Amino acid sequence: xxxxxxxxxxxxHKQFGEFIAVNDxxxxxxxxxxxxxxxxxxxxxxxTLRMLAGLEFPTRGTIRFGERVVNDLAPAKRNIAxxxxxxxxxxxxxxxxxxxxxxxxxxxxKAARLTRVVAVARLLQLxxxxxxxxxxxxxxxxxxxxxxxxxxREPDIFLLDEPxxxxxxxxxxxxxxxxxxxxxxxxxxxxxxTHDQLEAMTMSSRIAVMRGGFLQQFGTPAEIYDRPANVFVxxxxxxxxxxxxxxxxxxxxAAAEARIGPLVVPLPAGQVAADGRGKIEIKxxxxxxxxxLDEQGFPAEVKVVEPTGHENIVLFGLGDMAVxxxxxxxxxxxxxxxxxxxxxxxxxxxxxxxxxxxLVGGGE
Amino acid sequence: xxxxxxxxxxxxxxxxxxxVLVVIFPLIWMILxxxxxxTELFRIPPSFWPGEITFEHYATLFKExxxxxxxxxxxxxxxxxxxxxxxxAVAGAYSLTRFAYPGRDRLAILVLFTYLLPSVxxxxxxxxxxxxxGIANTLSSLVIAYTTFALPYALWLxxxxxxxxxxxxxxxxLVDGASRTGAFIDVVLPQTLPGIISTALFTFILAWNEYFxxxxxxxxxxxxxxxxxxxxxxxxxxxxxxxxxxxxxxxxSLPLIIIFxxxxxxxxxxxxxxxxxx
Numbered sequence: 001x002x003x004x005x006x007x008x009x010x011x012x013h014k015q016f017g018e019f020i021a022v023n024d025x026x027x028x029x030x031x032x033x034x035x036x037x038x039x040x041x042x043x044x045x046x047x048t049l050r051m052l053a054g055l056e057f058p059t060r061g062t063i064r065f066g067e068r069v070v071n072d073l074a075p076a077k078r079n080i081a082x083x084x085x086x087x088x089x090x091x092x093x094x095x096x097x098x099x100x101x102x103x104x105x106x107x108x109x110k111a112a113r114l115t116r117v118v119a120v121a122r123l124l125q126l127x128x129x130x131x132x133x134x135x136x137x138x139x140x141x142x143x144x145x146x147x148x149x150x151x152x153r154e155p156d157i158f159l160l161d162e163p164x165x166x167x168x169x170x171x172x173x174x175x176x177x178x179x180x181x182x183x184x185x186x187x188x189x190x191x192x193x194t195h196d197q198l199e200a201m202t203m204s205s206r207i208a209v210m211r212g213g214f215l216q217q218f219g220t221p222a223e224i225y226d227r228p229a230n231v232f233v234x235x236x237x238x239x240x241x242x243x244x245x246x247x248x249x250x251x252x253x254a255a256a257e258a259r260i261g262p263l264v265v266p267l268p269a270g271q272v273a274a275d276g277r278g279k280i281e282i283k284x285x286x287x288x289x290x291x292x293l294d295e296q297g298f299p300a301e302v303k304v305v306e307p308t309g310h311e312n313i314v315l316f317g318l319g320d321m322a323v324x325x326x327x328x329x330x331x332x333x334x335x336x337x338x339x340x341x342x343x344x345x346x347x348x349x350x351x352x353x354x355x356x357x358x359l360v361g362g363g364e
Numbered sequence: 365x366x367x368x369x370x371x372x373x374x375x376x377x378x379x380x381x382x383x384v385l386v387v388i389f390p391l392i393w394m395i396l397x398x399x400x401x402x403t404e405l406f407r408i409p410p411s412f413w414p415g416e417i418t419f420e421h422y423a424t425l426f427k428e429x430x431x432x433x434x435x436x437x438x439x440x441x442x443x444x445x446x447x448x449x450x451x452x453a454v455a456g457a458y459s460l461t462r463f464a465y466p467g468r469d470r471l472a473i474l475v476l477f478t479y480l481l482p483s484v485x486x487x488x489x490x491x492x493x494x495x496x497x498g499i500a501n502t503l504s505s506l507v508i509a510y511t512t513f514a515l516p517y518a519l520w521l522x523x524x525x526x527x528x529x530x531x532x533x534x535x536x537x538l539v540d541g542a543s544r545t546g547a548f549i550d551v552v553l554p555q556t557l558p559g560i561i562s563t564a565l566f567t568f569i570l571a572w573n574e575y576f577x578x579x580x581x582x583x584x585x586x587x588x589x590x591x592x593x594x595x596x597x598x599x600x601x602x603x604x605x606x607x608x609x610x611x612x613x614x615x616x617s618l619p620l621i622i623i624f625x626x627x628x629x630x631x632x633x634x635x636x637x638x639x640x641x642x
Contacts, residue, residue, distance in 0.1 A: 054539075055539070076538060076539075076541045081540075082539040084532045086530060088530065088532040088536035090533060090536075090554075091555065101537075101550075105542050106541050153541075
């Protein structure tokens, strides 16, 4: 007990009647890793987490903690801890009783329980609140009690279901750093469900992006951002979103170029294998920060300028298309102004328009 | 808010108190009659305050009539009904809110439907069933009869109480190492306790005051509750024992008033909802 355990999901499938919540999910989480399940609501991330917890049983497929298959184990037998979105603190118990509850259920003697509760309370700065009832606490304090209850019995795996979504923005940022710190300190495997890409990007060692029950991509935050596996991931990750333009991919000798109407964008050589097709219909993706003002660039018109302080989010009209760019705040741009922009060639993304899968580009 | 003038407040107070007086006058009259000597009862003009206070009617009631037996019967019947109804309703309500099975909601509506049937329709079949089962004319026959109409209502009351309790609390308990039963005892019961107490109180009052079933199903002093007992004992075609009747009325109201006073705090708490968020 107490060792971090890896998690292996093999063709994990969950159906509610006709509705497929999780579709043949394969995932390999290493011991001690912080993995986020990220996706819009209804993507199957919470169902996956609930299957890990044993609150929901898979229709088929295998869940392994380390070497142990846990498919049919009751939640109590899995040695996991879970933090719920609503914190789920027991309202009739004090903070101390809440934190001690998992120990009590495991038959830990009272004296030992007290020692552990005090230790956890110290770690989370809850010492002065131990005799209070949950309703006498602020949101952030309740959140810490929920974490304390999860920490107290040193489980192999932590499951967190959108634990920060009920906090205000400032507290959320603070708790994010606390969680990262906590994970570093205890080194346990954590699975974190969120629909907030910022949380996933800042906290995770790897992110599993899900949609409609399917795994879209599993990789480090940098991989997900720089080399999104398909149009969905490309569009979902990043604020503001990546601009996706309908284009045609042409091969001219060894070089490839994307043609967007009259505009021609050269693509980095050697990245796209000519597969014999003369041209491929693609979506050309470009992130806002990869668009620069350039005297040699395409003529564009400034449509909207949104200052954020350190930069401006600028919407350019490029022919009949719209392109979102991040422009440093010191560059003065006005609405209706004409400018010339270009795309950083090495940072362009190309996706097959029919299948949505990635063809080329992005940072290496 | 604008502070209303003293005259207006005085007027409102007077109005409220006069309504209260009208409502409680029969109760006061009941108590006063029960402590008046027999000779004062029919005096004309009637006297409001007793000229002399006497407890002889209570003494007669408790020493010379089967009233103590009726009272004991009522306590047994009401307490048993309450316990039976609460045990079944808590389990049933939990099942109706937490377990998924085909026809669950239809079942809940069906249960409520049985409550809608008038008791006159049910009492004869119930009586015949009791006779066949060999329990007619016993305390248990009334317990069962009362359960048939108290249970559906209790089930619905508790169902809404449990439905308002967040399910995440139970999931948390399961993950924290509790069994399903453990989670039920540690989390569900304490959370629904105010609901359980108000439902229990409601059931007890229902059983305590029931008259119709008791009149039809039971006709021996061994099983008669206070409601029918007092009437058969003191009211006949030729005579009504007013002083004894009033003493009996006071004696049978007291237990309810006492219980109510003790559980009032819980009742209030029952309506202050609980939740998980701050």
